[in-house]
Amino acid sequence: MNDPPMENGSSSTPFVHLHNHSEYSVLDGMCRIEDMVQRAVEYGMEALALTDHGNLFGAIPFYQACQRRGVIPVIGCEMYVAKGSRFAKEPSQKDRHHLVLLCADETGYRNLIKLSSLAHTEGFYYRPRIDKELLRQYSNGLIGLSACLSGEVPQLLLNDDYDGAKRAAGWYAELFGREGYYLELAYHGLEKELKVNRGLLSLARELELDVVATNDCHYLDHSDHRAHEVLLCIQTQKTFADDDRMRFPSDQFYFKSPREMEKVFGELPQALAASAQIAHRCRLVLELERKGGKLPSYPVPEGLDEGSYLRKLVLEKLSERCPGCDARYTQRVEEELSIINAMQ
Structure with missing residues (x-):
């Protein structure tokens, strides 16, 4: 018999x-x-993961909060994946699949940033979307989970297309x-999930894939579900x-x-334990000491550094756009340039 769960809510099996x-x-x-x-x-x-829908806006605040409290931060995202090309933007392409991506390392983090950026700049149609072409280019360093009922594999299982799901x-x-893709088991009291979970377990056995247990957390406490409904009304x-x-x-969903x-x-x-095992594989370390962050290196003409070259370009464009402008504009330019230079 297993030892009884601890009073703080922990269990005999590690779970995150x-x-x-x-x-x-x-x-x-x-x-x-x-x-x-x-x-x-x-x-x-x-450890703990953050997998917001289609963006990484909270990644750095989340990383810093985890660091302060000694929790392993797992930066991720629940991406929207277009059923066809990300460039297809007709009403028939409004539907999309979900896919959870987690950063295992810095390469994965850089690739997730790239995917998120391209989802907004190239694939946006109602939601920021990637496609399988982008996944093929930027999958290194990432761990994939099959996601909720809106994932591609769960959707096929719901539609009784087991071969398609396979x-x-x-x-x-x-x-x-095979060690970087997990079939995600979740149960929020829905009959559909029972059907999908049976299919996922069958696929796991047939394809020799691991499963992982999750809860699709949208609010912190069970009592928050009414407030969450109000939030959805606003949306x-x-x-x-x-x-x-x-x-x-x-x-x-708490x-x-x-x-x-x-x-x-x-x-x-094993599905519960897999959550902790995945988290321990995600060892992303970010250098955040600089208050201003890091700016990319940029090639500049001989005899100039990045600061002086930027100042030259800005003043040239200021003269073009605002011939004879008064001192207020040049003062504002100098102030903003000084802020940028302080970030170096």
Whole structure:
């Protein structure tokens, strides 16, 4: 018999949350970063992931919050993946799949930044989207999870297309490597999830892939689910009284304790343990000592440094755009240039 769970909510099997949405999943996530990291500490979690929808806006505040509290930060993102090309922007392309990506190292972090940027600059159509072409280019250093019911593999299983799900899972496994792609098991009390989980377990056995247990955390406490519904009303411009308003299908999308997760997945301890194993593979170290951050090196003409060359270009353009402008403009230029130069 296993030892009883500890009073702080921990369990006999190590578990960490790898699928979490903060306030930076705008009008969808309600887990404030500081509160979420503190809750992870209270639950005895050694690590924690941030996987906001389609962006990395919270990555640095999350990293710093984890560093202050001795928690391993796992920077990630729940990406939107276009069903075809990211450049296709017709009504038929509005639907997209979800895919959770986690940074294992600095290469993965740089690739995730690139994916997020291109999702906004090239693939944006209702949501920032990548496609499989980009994934093939920027998959190094990343760990992939099959995501929630909106993931490609779960969607195929829901549609009773097991062979299609097998092909899709095989494609991701080949891309990330069999040790870098996990089939994500989640259960928020939905019948659809039971169906999908059965399919995922079958795929895991057939393709020799690992599974990992997650909870799709959109708010911190169970009691926050009503407030989260209000947040969704704001996003969709509905009122709480509207029968057709968007709502989550259950009240289980909160930051559960390891003990609660063990109650859900107690028969699959390997899926719980995989969460901690994945987190320990993610050892990203960011150098954030400089208050101004880091600016890229830029080639400049001989005899000039980066600061003087930038000043030359700015003053030339100022003269073109504002011939004979008064001292207020040049004073503002000098002030802003001094701020940029101080960041070097």
